[in-house]
Amino acid sequence: MMGSGGVIVMNDEKCMVNVAKFFMDFCVEESCGKCSPCRIGLKQMLEILERITAGYGREGDIEELQRLGDSISKLSLCGLGQTAPNPVLSTIRYFRDEYEAHIRDKSCSTKVCLDLMHFDIDKERCIGCSLCARKCPVTCITGSREEKYTIHQVECVKCGNCFDVCPVKAIDKIPGIHPETAAHRANLAKAAHNHDD
Numbered sequence: 001m002m003g004s005g006g007v008i009v010m011n012d013e014k015c016m017v018n019v020a021k022f023f024m025d026f027c028v029e030e031s032c033g034k035c036s037p038c039r040i041g042l043k044q045m046l047e048i049l050e051r052i053t054a055g056y057g058r059e060g061d062i063e064e065l066q067r068l069g070d071s072i073s074k075l076s077l078c079g080l081g082q083t084a085p086n087p088v089l090s091t092i093r094y095f096r097d098e099y100e101a102h103i104r105d106k107s108c109s110t111k112v113c114l115d116l117m118h119f120d121i122d123k124e125r126c127i128g129c130s131l132c133a134r135k136c137p138v139t140c141i142t143g144s145r146e147e148k149y150t151i152h153q154v155e156c157v158k159c160g161n162c163f164d165v166c167p168v169k170a171i172d173k174i175p176g177i178h179p180e181t182a183a184h185r186a187n188l189a190k191a192a193h194n195h196d197d
């Protein structure tokens, strides 16, 4: 995968897009900057991966990563730049469906990419103990013993405290952006667009 003879064994709880981003981040740090394909191209690849894992992936991103990766491999001066795109190119080759789910469905099936998953409370299982609300650092869980508890999705910072402390496992980690958050993001994008006009 790394193109340097190393083999890494991972289970299916790892997000391959996130793994590719991790290696790219490392290579950007390691690049000496002498040649522009490596210095500039790797940063461009990293920016695309960061956008995809943050939920802002666009149609054409996979092809752009492949185009950049191929060029950087061919044009870089030393082995670092020549092999740096390999984790991205090989994960696209073998796990393309994961990239597509991140970009098109805004969903990370492994729930590793926090911007592409959400926590939610199952009111059938919730016993109204309030522990999650008391442990939430941004006080975005409200409710009562009678009405049970609710997470206000837009404010949630995905710290996972609620998930960890719930005594009856009433909180689920769910792949995908919650509709409330998606609507909020769409409104922000619309407002930014109107402001630019």
Ligand code: SF4
Residues within 6 Å of the ligand: 030, 031, 032, 033, 034, 035, 036, 038, 039, 076, 077, 078, 079, 080, 081, 082
């Ligand atoms: S490919 Fe090698 S020489 Fe070129 S910037 Fe990267 S590390 Fe430096």
Ligand code: SF4
Residues within 6 Å of the ligand: 119, 132, 135, 136, 137, 138, 139, 140, 141, 151, 155, 156, 157, 158, 159, 160, 161, 162, 163
């Ligand atoms: S994940 Fe953290 S921020 Fe989000 S609701 Fe749970 S405790 Fe609050």
Ligand code: SF4
Residues within 6 Å of the ligand: 121, 125, 126, 127, 128, 129, 130, 131, 132, 133, 149, 165, 166, 167, 168, 169, 170, 171
């Ligand atoms: S910690 Fe669990 S049981 Fe208690 S209020 Fe929160 S979701 Fe309900």
